[in-house]
Amino acid sequence: MKKSKSRMITIIISSIAVILVAITVGGYFYVNSQLQAVDTADKKAVIVDIPAGSKVSEIGDILQNNNVINSSMIFTYYVKYKNETNLKAGKYKLNPSMTVEQIVSELKKGEVVAPSKLVIPEGYTLDQIADRMVNYQPTLKKEDILKVMDDKAFINELITKYPDTVTNDVLAANIKHPLEGYLYPATYEFSGKTDIKTMISDMVKTTDANIAQYKPELTKQKMSVHKFLTMSSIVEKEATANVDRNKIASVFYNRLKANMPLQTDPTVLYALGKHKSRTMYKDLKVDSPYNTYKNKGLPPGPISNSGKTSMEATLHPEKTEFLYFLANTKTGQVYFSKTLEEHNKLKEEHITSNN
Structure with missing residues (x-):
């Protein structure tokens, strides 16, 4: 009887041991499988955005939701077990053929494929x-x-x-x-x-x-938002770092008042749909309502966005009699003049002589 009972205990203990070994081995293989690639054949890039301040578990959720890892939970355990605490935020180009180890390596490098802002x-x-x-x-x-x-x-x-x-x-x-x-x-x-x-x-x-913030002044000047943005975009495109934008604006307003064409190169380049460092005479012939050499008044709409400085210059131009200006492309210095004769003289001194 005692032998039979002893044998039964031995069998139970052996069975438990076998089960524990099976669980351990099975668990190992399961965890290992979850650390492998989702699909070794799928190398299609996936842009994954890891926000700043994300917890490891949150990073795991993002990666799993983007289908580049098998399990967020196993990812979290792996990172903590390996003590990988320096995962960096940003946008990464990952793919389902990467293992968890490879993905963690990428997140540690921090070589993002796109800016965070x-x-x-x-x-x-x-x-x-x-x-x-x-x-x-x-x-x-x-x-x-x-x-x-x-x-x-x-x-x-x-x-x-x-x-x-x-x-x-x-x-x-x-x-x-x-x-x-x-x-x-x-x-x-x-x-x-x-x-x-x-x-x-x-x-x-x-x-x-x-x-x-400019609405009261726009109403006072009876200027629509569209015209406001159109003029400020021209001021923006013509201005350099060294120029007084209020003077630039005054030139355009003075020309409008005198029924003169604005003759501003940025509108021509916008009509052409090109980015050029220098406008050629043949460019001035482009047939477009945006060409302010061929058409008087403002173009149909803005030619770019504009910042606060240009917007305020558009609303508050300096009071001048200037009808012309030109910029020395080498120094950035802008020269203003009241007559075409003065303008041509300045052009000869500061533009032609530099070529």
């Missing part, structure tokens, strides 16, 4: 802004961004949403791009994969917020 400089056109958006969120396509920017239904949504800023003026027949000049130069930060409309709408919202 979208910076839109002053004087940028929609075309340049689209390039910045693609750089910020590489999964976007430039042609899709430009298509949304010109989508009439979307424009009408913005007109309804921001009626004080975006008006039917942007849909005039001669307008090249309705939202040109309406995307404010600033630093933006979007979470995850933000859609194109949301990003653009946020930039228009920022323009709306910044223009609000």
Whole structure:
């Protein structure tokens, strides 16, 4: 009886041992499988955004949601077991063929494929802004961004949403791009994969917020937002770091008052759709309502966005009698003159002599 009982205990203990070994071995193989690639054959890049301040478990969730790891829980255990505490935030180009070890290695290097913030400089056109958006969120396509920017239904949504800023003026027949000049130069930060409309709408919202402070003065001067942004974009594109923008604005207002064409090169380049360091005489012949050498008055709409300094110069131009100005491209110095004779003399001294 005692032998039988003893034998039974031995069998039970042996069975438990076998089960524990099986569980241990099974657990090892399970964990190991979860640390391997999701799909060794899938090398298609996935842009994964790891926000600053993310916990390890949150990073694991993001990676699993993007289908580049098998298990957030196993990822978290692995990182803590390996004591990998220096994972860096940013946007990474990963793919399902990578193992957890390889992904952790990438997050430690911190070699991000896109900036964490979208910076839109002053004087940028929609075309340049689209390039910045693609750089910020590489999964976007430039042609899709430009298509949304010109989508009439979307424009009408913005007109309804921001009626004080975006008006039917942007849909005039001669307008090249309705939202040109309406995307404010600033630093933006979007979470995850933000859609194109949301990003653009946020930039228009920022323009709306910044223009609000100028509304009383615009009303006083009987100037529409569209004309305001059009003139300020020209001032923005013509100004250099060393120039008094209020004087630049005064030249354009004086020419409008004298019924003279504005004759500003940036409008010609905008009509051409090109970025050139120098405008040639043949360029001035381009047939476009934006060509201010061939057409008097303001162009149909803005030629770029504009910053606060140019906006304020547009509202408060200096009182001068200047009708001309030119910039020395080497020094950045700008020279103003009242007559064409003075202008040509300055051109000979500061431009022709430098060539």
